[in-house]
Amino acid sequence: MESTDVRQARIDLHQQPFMVFWEVTRACDLVCRHCRAEAQPWRHPAELSLSEALRVLDDFAPARPLLVLTGGDCFKRADLEDIARAAVERRIPVAVSPSPTPLVTQERLARLYEIGVRVASLSLDGASPATFDAFRGVPGTFETALRIWAWFRAIGYKVQINTTVTRFNVRELPAIARMVMERGAMTWSLFFLVRTGRGRTLRDLSAQAYEDVMHWLYDVGHWISAKTTEGHHFKRVVLQRRACEVEGRPWRSTLPTGRLYEYLAEQWAALQPGPPRERILRPPMHVNSGHGILFIDHVGSVYPSGFLPIPCGNVRVTPPLTIYREHPLFRRLRQPETWRSRCGRCEFRHVCGGSRSRAYALRGSPFAADPRCTYRPGRPPVERRVHAEVP
Numbered sequence: 001m002e003s004t005d006v007r008q009a010r011i012d013l014h015q016q017p018f019m020v021f022w023e024v025t026r027a028c029d030l031v032c033r034h035c036r037a038e039a040q041p042w043r044h045p046a047e048l049s050l051s052e053a054l055r056v057l058d059d060f061a062p063a064r065p066l067l068v069l070t071g072g073d074c075f076k077r078a079d080l081e082d083i084a085r086a087a088v089e090r091r092i093p094v095a096v097s098p099s100p101t102p103l104v105t106q107e108r109l110a111r112l113y114e115i116g117v118r119v120a121s122l123s124l125d126g127a128s129p130a131t132f133d134a135f136r137g138v139p140g141t142f143e144t145a146l147r148i149w150a151w152f153r154a155i156g157y158k159v160q161i162n163t164t165v166t167r168f169n170v171r172e173l174p175a176i177a178r179m180v181m182e183r184g185a186m187t188w189s190l191f192f193l194v195r196t197g198r199g200r201t202l203r204d205l206s207a208q209a210y211e212d213v214m215h216w217l218y219d220v221g222h223w224i225s226a227k228t229t230e231g232h233h234f235k236r237v238v239l240q241r242r243a244c245e246v247e248g249r250p251w252r253s254t255l256p257t258g259r260l261y262e263y264l265a266e267q268w269a270a271l272q273p274g275p276p277r278e279r280i281l282r283p284p285m286h287v288n289s290g291h292g293i294l295f296i297d298h299v300g301s302v303y304p305s306g307f308l309p310i311p312c313g314n315v316r317v318t319p320p321l322t323i324y325r326e327h328p329l330f331r332r333l334r335q336p337e338t339w340r341s342r343c344g345r346c347e348f349r350h351v352c353g354g355s356r357s358r359a360y361a362l363r364g365s366p367f368a369a370d371p372r373c374t375y376r377p378g379r380p381p382v383e384r385r386v387h388a389e390v391p
């Protein structure tokens with residue numbers, strides 16, 4: 001097994017984040033069932049102003065993290081282009097993550113591309129209008145999303161398609177993957193539910209179902225680039241599957257899967273995706289809440305991630321890089337060996353670490369074990385080089 005099976009950032013993650021998610025507004029015209037932000041149609045009067053936004057960008061300029069302008073719906077802000085331009089002028093790479101609504105026009109997307117924005121993401125939680133529109137709460141959203149996806153591709157954006165996985169849509173994953181293959185995307189990211197915001201009311205998958213989806217996602221990674229958000233133990237699954245491949249061990253008899261895996265694999269085979277590549281296309285990256293990731297909300301509060309609602313300061317008072325480096329919660333999130341939990345004892349804690357957001361949402365502590373991981377430390381196959389290669 002090579003260390004490239006899980007990619008490591010080439011920067012010191014104790015000093016600077018790899019990615020910053022910035023909720024430039026909480027306003028949004030959709031009413032998605034899982035919405036972390038519980039977004040409303042109206043902008044908050046205390047949102048960060050453009051001049052405050054520029055100060056935040058000045059602080060990030062020496063670190064140059066990937067900046068994702070998100071929301072709510074970032075297209076609700078008329079000065080989105082000004083923020084994006086200021087970031088590009090500071091040589092900070094920028095991505096936009098609009099909600100699929102009529103506010104997204106081809107002209108506005110082209111303008112952002114001219115400014116220098118090169119990456120865009122889009123949510124697709126179903127393979128049909130019936131599923132997707134019900135999930136997003138507004139009829140016609142499926143068609144709007146497909147139109148925006150086509151514009152992204154025509155303009156030249158690198159596209160990330162995001163799919164939130166719930167009991168509601170899990171059986172449509174193969175059909176969505178097929179859409180990603182046919183319509184083209186840089187990567188497909190499965191968001192595993194964190195029961196926070198409006199997502200509190202949704203029924204989550206079981207831990208075994210997570211395992212099944214992640215093993216299937218590993219398979220699909222031989223056709224399309226696939227990753228997870230708040231599904232950190234996918235990195236453990238990747239390492240285990242690679243260990244089986246390298247050692248010539250049949251993975252099905254080593255790593256237990258359930259009926260959901262069978263279903264997803266059968267559906268995927270029935271869609272005839274063609275021959276797989278030898279290796280998965282883009283190995284997942286080791287970043288986690290507060291460890292490579294920082295989130296700023298619409299009024300400037302800073303969090304280790306958008307799904308972990310423990311405020312650690314405000315950019316109006318403290319520069320965000322200072323919060324990232326010095327706040328005790330951020331520091332401890334980067335020290336998994338100090339967590340007194342299964343994730344803290346786990347061999348994979350430095351590459352996985354589990355979802356700190358889900359631990360907080362379901363167990364009340366950001367250092368608790370991820371309740372949706374079935375792994376118990378010490379189970380085979382545990383690749384010795386996991387210890388040797390990862391600090």
Ligand code: SF4
Binds near residue numbers: 232343344352354
């Ligand atoms: S026990 Fe925790 S650290 Fe270990 S694989 Fe599971 S989620 Fe990751």
